Amino acid sequence: MNLVFYLLAIAIGVITGGITSFIGASGVMIIVPILTMLFKLSVHTAIGTSLFVDVIASLTVAYSYYKSGNMELKSGIWIALTSIIGAQLGAFFASKMGEGNLSTSFGIVLVIAGLSMLRKSYKEKSDSSDTISGFLHFKTEWQKILAALIIGLGIGILSGIFGAGGGVMILLALIVLMSFPLHKAIGTSTLIMTITALSSAVGYAARGNIDLVLGSLIAVGAVLGGVLGSRYANKVNEKTLQRAVGICFAAMGVVMTAIAIIK
Numbered sequence: 001m002n003l004v005f006y007l008l009a010i011a012i013g014v015i016t017g018g019i020t021s022f023i024g025a026s027g028v029m030i031i032v033p034i035l036t037m038l039f040k041l042s043v044h045t046a047i048g049t050s051l052f053v054d055v056i057a058s059l060t061v062a063y064s065y066y067k068s069g070n071m072e073l074k075s076g077i078w079i080a081l082t083s084i085i086g087a088q089l090g091a092f093f094a095s096k097m098g099e100g101n102l103s104t105s106f107g108i109v110l111v112i113a114g115l116s117m118l119r120k121s122y123k124e125k126s127d128s129s130d131t132i133s134g135f136l137h138f139k140t141e142w143q144k145i146l147a148a149l150i151i152g153l154g155i156g157i158l159s160g161i162f163g164a165g166g167g168v169m170i171l172l173a174l175i176v177l178m179s180f181p182l183h184k185a186i187g188t189s190t191l192i193m194t195i196t197a198l199s200s201a202v203g204y205a206a207r208g209n210i211d212l213v214l215g216s217l218i219a220v221g222a223v224l225g226g227v228l229g230s231r232y233a234n235k236v237n238e239k240t241l242q243r244a245v246g247i248c249f250a251a252m253g254v255v256m257t258a259i260a261i262i263k
Contacts, residue, residue: 005039009214013221016053020222021061021229024171024186026193028054031218033110033252035211037259044094045211048204052215054197057222058190064230065187076174076188078145079152083170083192084199086156091203094161104261105161110253118246121239156196170196183233 012034016027028050035046065071155170170189174180180188204210 006217008038009217010221013053013057013218013223014225015221016218017057017060017222017225017227018229019225020054020057020190021064021226022233024061024189024193026054026197027057027222030248030252033107033256035214037256039214041211041214042209044204044207044209047094048201048207048209049211049215049218051197051201051204052210052212053218053222055194055201056219057226058194058197060223060226061230062187062191062194064227065183065190068183068187068230070181070183070187071191072180072184072188073191075148075180076170076192078148079155079170079174080192080195082149082152083156083196086153086158087196087199088156088203090157090161091200091207093157104257107253107255107257110256111250112253114246114248114250114253116246118243118250121243121246156199186233 012031016030019025019030020027028047031050031053032043032046035041035049036043039046041049062071170192171185174185174189201210
């Protein structure tokens with residue numbers, strides 16, 4: 001790689017950290033397509049490298065939210081517990097999938113995620129209290145914990161297969177199941193995402209599917225983007241950002257799927 005590629009890797013990291021800090025989403029949805037299409041990495045190595053970056057970016061953002069008092073571990077920790085197990089299962093399943101199948105699957109997930117974000121940005125109404133009430137109600141605490149454990153397992157499996165730390169899914173779980181305020185949900189989900197991504201990254205590293213040099217460069221940018229993004233997260237219109245990222249995800253998913261089909 002030459003200097004231009006080094007600078008590009010850092011720039012990608014800045015964008016990744018910024019996205020994670022603003023909406024609690026895993027930056028893997030940006031990193032994986034770019035690493036496969038631009039840096040010519042195999043999809044397995046791209047996912048493993050993205051998980052490595054995800055750990056650093058998410059931890060940076062989580063710490064920033066923690067300092068602002070926007071983190072709640074007591075409820076969210078149950079999701080994290082089973083997501084670790086699920087992440088290992090997902091990484092194992094991914095290693096058995098063909099390159100083309102994994103690329104196509106990831107592209108489809110990318111499109112769905114983008115369209116979901118667009119739909120959410122137009123459908124959701126503003127709430128002055130910044131809280132979205134959950135529609136699932138449990139009679140006992142153990143039912144709530146059991147549901148969180150099951151959701152965590154599912155999030156972990158998807159994380160291991162597609163390389164996503166599960167940020168969006170964790171965020172929805174915290175909002176729907178726990179009725180978290182939005183900012184506290186983002187702070188807590190990024191910490192859980194750190195744990196989930198770390199578990200998945202270990203699985204990919206054990207199979208030699210992480211490019212540490214490229215990943216470290218992207219991680220440097222992710223830390224910078226995460227710190228700056230967290231500082232200004234409350235000053236940017238959330239719906240506008242959701243629409244922009246949603247369009248980006250959907251477009252990249254279409255491109256990645258098309259390339260996999262053509263190959």
